[in-house]
Amino acid sequence: MLSVAESDIQKKAQSVPPGTFRHTVLLAAKRFKSTWAELGKLLVQVRDEAQFEQWGYPSFEAYCLKELHIKKQTALKLTRSFSFLAKHEPPEELEAQEFPQKAPPFEVVEVLADAADRGQLSPSEYRSLRDSIWNEEKPANELKREFTERFPRPPPEPPPESLQVRKLAQMTRKLASELSGCRRVPSAIAERASALADDMEELSAGVTNA
Secondary structure (H helix, E strand, O other): OOOHHHHHHHHHHHHOOOOOHHHHHHHHHHOOOOOHHHHHHHHHHHHHOOHHHHOOOOOHHHHHHHHHOOOHHHHHHHHHHHHHHHHHOOHHHHHOOOHHHHOOOHHHHHHHHHHHHOOOOOHHHHHHHHHHHHOOOOOHHHHHHHHHHHOOOOOOOOOOHHHHHHHHHHHHHHHHHHHHOOOOOOHHHHHHHHHHHHHHHHHHHHHHHO
16 A cells, blocks of 8 residues: 555656656655665756756755655755765766666665765775675675764764753753642742752853853
């Protein structure tokens, strides 16, 4: 049974002239889980040539969401992953008829594309591991785990101190409110919590305005 998205795409495809570029993209979107590289390649062309404007959409993201049922983040991953292969593979490889089906697993290419964007993967390093990602014998989940460990994401930057203090002030006020509403908590404790919340809110205001 077709999903709602697949059904909508099929209906849209029936209303678009067969053989047109737009029709080709719709069909690729319907089957992209098995041939992600085909759709990634087409979406790069749709984006770079602003084809979506001819089809009545104000932006590439709106076209992907409304016509293909593909969220912005997914479209970004597809185009970035294909662009990564386009940068590192010879053109004849990507133009080969069998390319979409034999392309490396999407989740593996995505990890490498992210690493390249962060400057962790050079062209020479890609060439050294190319055979392993185009080798269908090794499971995709193993390759993904291997490359995720080899090219780890940097730890996220800590939030600004002003944001931390503001969150602490909110937490303190919430605690004070809950304490004051609990009959088993002595009023003296609730009052101290309320006073602490006042102090934290004053501190937060001072840090924010500094």
